[in-house]
Amino acid sequence: MGHYIKRLFYGLIFVSLLNVSAQSIENEEVSVLLEFQNTDAPQDRFDVFFNSVNRYNINSAYDWLDTIKVYFANAQKTKDSTAARLYKVMQTQVYNDLGEFDKSTALAKELHGIMDSLNPNSRKIVLDVLDDNYANLQLYDKQIEIRKEKQEMGLTENVAFYDIYSNLGLHRKARNQYIMEVKPTIADNDSYGLAKYHSKVGNYLRLDNSAPTAISELKKAKAYLDVFLNDISVQKTEEQLFESDLLKAEIQGNIGKCHVLLNEYEEAIPHLESSIEILKTSSKNIHKSEVIENTLNLADANLQLERFSAAKRSLDTDFDSISMLQNIKRNSLLAAYYDKVENFKNAATYYKRNERIKDSLTQKQSSIIKQQLVTIVANEDLENSQRLIDEQKKINELARSEMKAKDERINLVFISLIFTLLGFAGLVYAYLKSIKNQRLIAEQKHIIENSLVEKDSLLKEIHHRVKNNLQMVSSLLSLQTKNTRSKAAIVALEEGKSRVKAMALIHQKLYQNDDLSVIEMQGYIESLINSVQSVYKKGGHNISITIDAEGTELDIDRAIPFGLILNELVSNSFKYAFPENDENGKIYIHLRKNGEQGYFEYTDNGVGLPEDTDERTHSSMGIRLMNRLVNQLQSKLNIDKETEGVRFWFNFN
Incomplete structure (x- = not known):
């Protein structure tokens, strides 16, 4: 009996081991390269390569490259041109994946030259690879040409520039164009599309050094992505x-x-x-x-x-x-590391290395800018030079044939040398002229850049002086207040002083900005409210203030009237809205601008406006001032007295 139990026990162990083995085989990841090699037809191999989720799951890109080269060589031996083209497309993509953009571009250009012989899928892949290669090589003019070609072929609806702007450091312009072009194309129920959209916007904000706003956008992106992943109704x-x-x-x-x-x-x-x-x-x-x-x-x-x-x-x-910029950052961090561990010799080495790289980077960036400016001219010069070389070859061949027919070999050789020297002199002249043009372009660029810097400096100085003058006016009003006994006069002077501060704050924000044409309104409103609170919040008010103006920017012509309007509204709320108790006091400020249309709303939950507001409109300085300022914005001030507290709103252009 014990013998049978023992055999049964070993049998159960054997079955368990088989199950474990089967599970490990089932869970083992299948090599995409092995699947590629086990496929017979070139087109099927092409589909395995490009349709796999992660073709480098087990084998590296170098393994793929070696394998594809073997198949490509066999296709050439058997003169299977269709298969050879497919394998060359795959090689182009692998070199791109490896970051060898020059090799990838060379192969892609060969395929681009025989575009008519490629199937539609291969054409799209070749153009996409060229697009990515030119971006990584910073040849943005070539990248734009490829995108125009993709548009002409119907592969894209329009030519996008926002990523090129970002690569050039114009992150705000990139974000604005991305929002304008992409946002209208995303459906409200497209959670994945919205996740990608907010992720992109958040990244542009991060690159523009607006980290708090960027985090808000990125968290929205994560929330939309979670909605997409948790939606079990969609397979x-x-x-x-x-x-x-x-x-x-x-x-x-x-x-x-x-x-x-x-x-x-x-x-x-x-x-x-x-x-x-x-x-x-x-x-x-x-x-x-x-x-x-x-x-x-x-x-x-x-x-x-x-x-x-x-x-x-x-x-x-x-x-x-x-990249060179990433290498600079790594060297800086290594230098900082060695500084902290007190290995100053190594720290100095990395600091010096960075200086050399930065000098090289400056030269490279200058060269890239020149390259973008003279691309067309360079192409024309190249074609002319090639034509001259071809003509010179014909002349030399003619000279050699004449030398065989004639006995005067020395004279013919001499004539040939003269032609050669003339051709060489022409090429040298063309080269020297090209260098002169490049220097002229560099000098003009330097002059333009200096002019722009000088203009920005002058504008900042103007705004700084205007702010200082307005602060002087505010100080004069404060001095006048101290020498005035009339309460009404003191109140009027304080109100005037508050309005002057609101305008001074506009100019302060402008000269502190990199962009002198617009003001970021969220920060301006917060600073304005702090200024008003310093005047009226003497009893320790507990008013809760909510500002909803994130990402809204206004030019100075709109920002000054808006700042004065808001100054009046906030001042009135602090003075009159909560006469007895402000424990539950709330103020809500909403400002949005979408394209040419803007909307402003201000509410508080205080005691509201008096019943004779309409009669007092003509005598109240504050309301008359607000009406005139709203008229400057080509709008009309709306007042709602039916709800709790008070509500002001208006639309503007």
């Missing part, structure tokens, strides 16, 4: 889930970088670590660059928290490809 493909994970990692990484900008290093670290882990699984160049950025920010955070070992591990990471 999601493996590719959609993979892309969603990458988008979530992008959002987390950008939130982490915002926290670093705000010196919130403890909050930044988990976001950055999670983002790096997920983005490593992607083969896209933009994600590779994000991994580097996140790693450098992680090192920065650990360095600030004096976690030196963790910071050094991040800085010692071996990246496949790193």
Whole structure:
């Protein structure tokens, strides 16, 4: 009996081992490269390569490149031109994934020359690869040409410029154009589209050093992405889930970088670590660059928290490809690390290395700008030079044939040398002329840049002086108040002083801004209310003030009337709205501007306006002033006395 029980026991163990083995085989990730090799037809291999969610899940891009080269060589041997073109398209993409953009561009140009022989899918891939290569090589004029071609082929509806603006450092312009072009195309129920939209806007805000606002946008993006992932009514493909994970990692990484900008290093670290882990699984160049950025920010955070070992591990990471700007940042962090650990010799080495790189970067950026300006001229000169070379070859061939027919070899050689020297002199002349043109362009660019800097400095100085003059007026009013005994006169002078401060604050915000044409209204309103509170909030008011004007910008012609209107409304609320108790006092300020249309609303829950408001309108200085200011904005002031407290609102252009 015991013998049978023993055999039964071993049998159960054997079955369990089989189940475990089956589960491990089932869970083992299948190599996409192996699937590629087990596929027979070239077109099927092409589909496996481009349709896989993550073709580098097990095998590296170099493994793929070696394999594809073998198939390409076999296709050439068998003279299978269709298969050879498909394998060349794949090679183009692999070189792009490896960050070898020059090699990828060379192959893509060859395919671009035979575009008519490619199928529609291959054409799109070639143009997309060229688009990405030119962006990474900073050849933005070429990138625009490719995008125009994609539009002509019906692959895109319009030519987008916002990412090019961002690459050139014009992040605010990029954000504004992105919002204008993309927002209207996204449906209200498209959670994934909204997540991508808010993620992009948040990133542009981060790059524009508006970290608090950026975090708000990025959190919206994360919320929309969570809605998409938790929606069980929609079946999601493996590719959609993979892309969603990458988008979530992008959002987390950008939130982490915002926290670093705000010196919130403890909050930044988990976001950055999670983002790096997920983005490593992607083969896209933009994600590779994000991994580097996140790693450098992680090192920065650990360095600030004096976690030196963790910071050094991040800085010692071996990246496949790193941009010059990222290399400068890494060298700066390494120098800071060695400073903190008191290894000053190594710190000095990295500081010097950065100086050399920065000099090189300055020269490179100047060269790139010149390249964008003279591209057309350069192409024409190249064609003319090639024509001259071809003509010279014909002349030399003619000379050699004549030398064979004639005995005067020395004279013919001499004539040939003369032609050669003339051609060479022409080429030298063309080269020297090209250098002269480049110097002229550089000088003109330098003059224009200096003029722009001087203009901005003068404008800032003007706004600074206007602010100082207005502060002097305010001081004179304060002096007059001290020498006045009439209460009515004192009140009038204080009101005038408050209005002058509101205008001075406008000019202060302008000369503190990088952009002298507009004022960010959220910060201005907060500063204005603080100014009013310093005058009227002497009894320790507990009024709750809510400001909803995030992201709204106004020019000075609209900002000054608006500031005076708001000054009147807030002053009146502090003076009259809560005469007995302000424990539950609330003020709500809403300002929005969408394109050419704007809307302003102001409410409080105080005692409201008196019954004879209409009669007092003609005698009240404050209401008359507000009506005139609203007229300047080409609108009409609306007053609602039916609700609790008071409500003012108007639309403006």
